Each structure stands twice: as structure tokens, then as C-alpha cells.
Amino acid sequence: MPDTPDQHQEPVAGGGLLHRRALLVAGALSAGGLATGLKAATGARSPATMLKPGAPLSGVGERAPSAGTIQRIVPSLPFPGTGSSRTPLQLLEGTITPNGLHFERHHNGIPDVAPATHELLIHGLVRQPLLFRYEDLLRYPRESRILFLECSGNSGTIGADTPVQGSAGQLNGLLSCAEWTGVRLSTLLDEAGIAPQARWVQAEGADSAGMTRSVPLSICLDDAMIALFQNGEPLRPEQGFPMRLLLPGIEGNASVKWLRRLKVMAAPAFSRDETSKYSDILADGRAELFSLRMGVKSVILAPSFGLDLKCAGFREISGLTWSGRGRIRKVEVSADGGASWAEAALTGPVLPKALTRFRMAWRWDGGPVTLMSRATDETGAVQPPRSEWLAKYGPGQTYHANAIQSWHVDARGRVSHVYA
């Protein structure tokens, strides 16, 4: 590789991690490779696509046929509407989740809610109980925010005795990031008039699970939103059409979909999905309630299980990082099982409570390596090692699993999930 001066490949940590300058020349390298390939493939001056008109316009665009295989990961379930499908994170780039690939978590299927008749009731400890129609909410001032949404059960298999061999999406795909647009919840609560003794707001969905969660009033008045749009289009039915609660940085289940009722209360309702489920069992058998904030976390997507390395040499390690507390400050990557670490580049903008892409230049020497990533958020909180995470919780805990994850690459380039 004569076009790669040595200083671009200066190592910054063990296992072949390189200075970030190496990322800048990577483009030139792959372009060179591509040019050779094309010349070999065709003798013609122009490809066939230049010789005849293309397909006509269409009302709704579709993915390129070769990208059509990118699908949500759907398990087989005893009750098909009760469970979750996952975003295939390892097959996507950037940070925004395409709407059709946004993970799903339903407790009894997707309701078919008619926007013309759906109403949102705000009642309880308010001056005046109020009903809002969808078309009413469309007339309120809107705001847009790019936010991650993570199910609190995401990555829950990290507690398993032996590492589950699954793709990054299978293990961590209860995760999305979208631009959500809607009405500030505080606007509607103010309109109803919050009584002085109010402390909680119970949200209820119009689904057949009647999903209910109690949300602290402080969070409702801080940055909560009633989302109506997702990446520019009306919410998808599986994301709560026509309206859902959207609580930035908070476990996904509390962002109640198909929102129909908000009851302002002095205490939480202690409903089933905030006691029996979505509570965190500790090592001593007690359990934490209202563990709402999502922790600081990162996962490597390239390379990862199922995306084996075909040859040694230069490549980019990349992944996603996020924190429910705000912005990510840094991500460190290790290619020697945690013995040494180097700081990855963050692809901006680094937004609060949103996914951020991190990238690290790497030259794989063809030998076995263990890759890890460790995120630090703007509060200084650092993603914990698996051993420390396990020590806090009781057996079977699957919520709030934000421990460091590790991928092993063997000498044949095969990637497996390991505990390091």
C-alpha cells in the first residue's frame, strides 16, 4: 500500500488500534480497490443503466432490492403480539433508525386506532379534566428532538452463564434513534391545571394490554413530549399511532404508545408493569422500583457476530453509544481484551439522549483479538464491566443491562460473543 504513509497508521493501543488520522485515508484505500474491481468486471464504456430509461416515479419509495433483506429480527412466540422484534443494528449505518426497522415491544398486539375518534383524557389532580382529539393536538406548537429509545430489557442476555451467540441486533436491538415531533407534555398539563399535591402522572395506552405506567411529574414537566411524528411522517402503528408519550432518556416501556389517558396523581399507581415487571431485582432479593433512567452504554457493531472478517489489514471499528443522562463525553475501545484502551472518534453532532456513532481505526494483524468498547457520559459516569453489573443484581435480572460487551475475533476472522 504505497499510498499509505506510515504516520497515518501510528498505533495508539494494543491489538492494532490506530490513530484516528488513519480513518481519513481509509477512503482513498477503498476507492483504489474498487477501481481495479470495476475494470475487471466490464469491458464496456458505460453500464447498461446508462443505455435505457429507468423505472418510473412512485408514490412510496422502496429499498434497493439488495437491501430488502434487512429486516427486523422477529422471534417465534407463543402469543404473537406479546413480545418484541429487534432492530438489525449491525446492518445499519449512522444513528437514525428507519421507521420500518424500529424495534417493537408490544404486550398484546398492535391496536388499530382510528385518529378521527381517538381522544386523550387528562384528569385526576387537575383544575379541569380535559379531552383532546388528534386533530386538536395537530394545532399545537410543535417541537422536534432526535432521541434514542431503548427497552429496559435490551441486552438482557448479558447475565446468561455463557455468552449468547447472536448478532449485535439480536443482543442489543431493542434500541432506536429517531427524530420525534410533537407537543410538549407540560403544555397540555398546564392547560388542565396541575394541583399542588400532584407528583405523578399515570399514562395509559389504548391497546388491549391497557399498558399503564406511572411517570414522575418532574419528568413530565421537564422534557416529555406527546409524539405525533417519527422521522418526518406520522407515527407508525407499531410505534403508537396516532400519539405516544416520549420520555427522553427513560426506559422505553414508560413512553406509553397509543396514549389515551393521563391521570395526575399524588402517588404512583404501582401498576403491574412497574412492579411485577420493569423492576430490578438486587443480589439480596429486594428490588428497585422506578428505575427509569437508562444508563451509559456502547456496543460495537463492526465487526460483530455474523460479520466475520475476510482478510487481515486496515478496517474501521464502529458502533453506537448513548446515555439517558445527556451527551456522551467519550468512548474508549480496546482490541486486547481490556489491557489497553484508546479513545474513539465521535461522529457529530453529539446530541443529548440520542445515539452517537463512534469510529476507531484498526489494522487487524490476522491473529485472535478481543474487542471491547466503554462509554463515558457528560456526568462522568462510566459504562461498568460485566462482573460489577452482575454483582449488583440478582440472578435473572435482565433490565438495565448496560455492561461492557466483548467480541472475539479468531485467527480465521470469525467473530463470537465472549465474556472478557
Added chain:
Amino acid sequence: MSMRGVGSAMSMREHLIAGGLVLLAGAASALARDPAAETPRLGRPAAPEIVSRLDLTVASDGTGLPPGSGSVVEGRATYTAHCVACHGAAGSGGVADRLTGGIDTLASAKPVKTVASYWPYAPTLFDYIRRAMPLTAPQSLDDRQVYGLVAYLLSIDGIVSADARLDATNLPKIAMPNRSGFVSLEGERFDGNLERGKTPH
């Protein structure tokens, strides 16, 4: 560790200042506008009858429990007709969640979380069954049947006696075995994650 200061309005202002942008006073106040100040106020008053018809909530202290009552014996019959296929005989061994047993296992190597062993409040069981079960036909049972199901399910582990009849008065008084087993994270800003406050900054 502070979670304040991460709200969008404030960070927007910080961003503008940090970026060294000079803004006209009018433009700056438009960005910082209070959305509540310009709201169309389109909510329509909801009459008390409408509110009570729509309000499905039964709180942990029993607020919201309807009139009526149901006994263990009645509940056993309802369970056999509507629940056993998924939850198994006497609330365990079915395809769906185990509902009974597991008391005193929570601190063991194999915690078994069930209604009996884990749930802190009995009224939650009424709230949940009434709104969500049976899975295939939620809200198809009447209030007396739901009271009976609560009585039957809790009788299996002896939490209520075999001749119990439950109503809005005695159901909230039931002492669930794991009532004191929960710690609320309200004082920790609802942040239970291990790394919270661990690192100085």
C-alpha cells in the same frame, strides 16, 4: 451527579453562546420562547361521568375499586373457564407467566417471581386482570368475576383463606408477602444504574 441542565431549551441556549453566534434580541427570544405561552387551548372539558367511565385505574391503596365482591369458590370456576389454558392448573405450569408459588425464593440462586412471591400490592392484581386478561378477550369479565379471580389466585398460597370473599374494603388490606421487598428510586432521581455517582467528575 446532576441531571439538570440537559433539557433541550437550556442546551440550545448554551449551544448558541458556545458557538459564538451573535443573535438579534428578537431572534433569541423566539428560540427561547415558552411553548405554553402560545397554546391554542383546545382541550374540551370532560364531564365527571365521562371521566369515571374512562378511568380504569385501581391504585395500590384500592382507590378505584368498583362495588361488588367475589369469592375463592367463584374465582376457581372462572379460572377454570378462562385462564387455566395459558397459566396452568392452580396458576403454574402453563405457557404464560407463572402466577403462584415461589414465596421466599427471591434472595436464592433461583428467584421465582410470581404474583404471590413478588407483587407488593393486591389491588394491582384486580387492576391488571380487569384491564388485560384473559389475553384473548380483555375486559370481557365483570367486576365480580375479577374479585373472585383475585381471591382464588391469592388463596392458592394461603395469602387469603379458602373461604375468603373480596370486595373494595378488604382487598386493599391484604398483606402481600413481598410488601417490604421494594426500594423506590425516587430519592435517586429514578436512576438505578450501577455507574450512577460512582465516578467523580
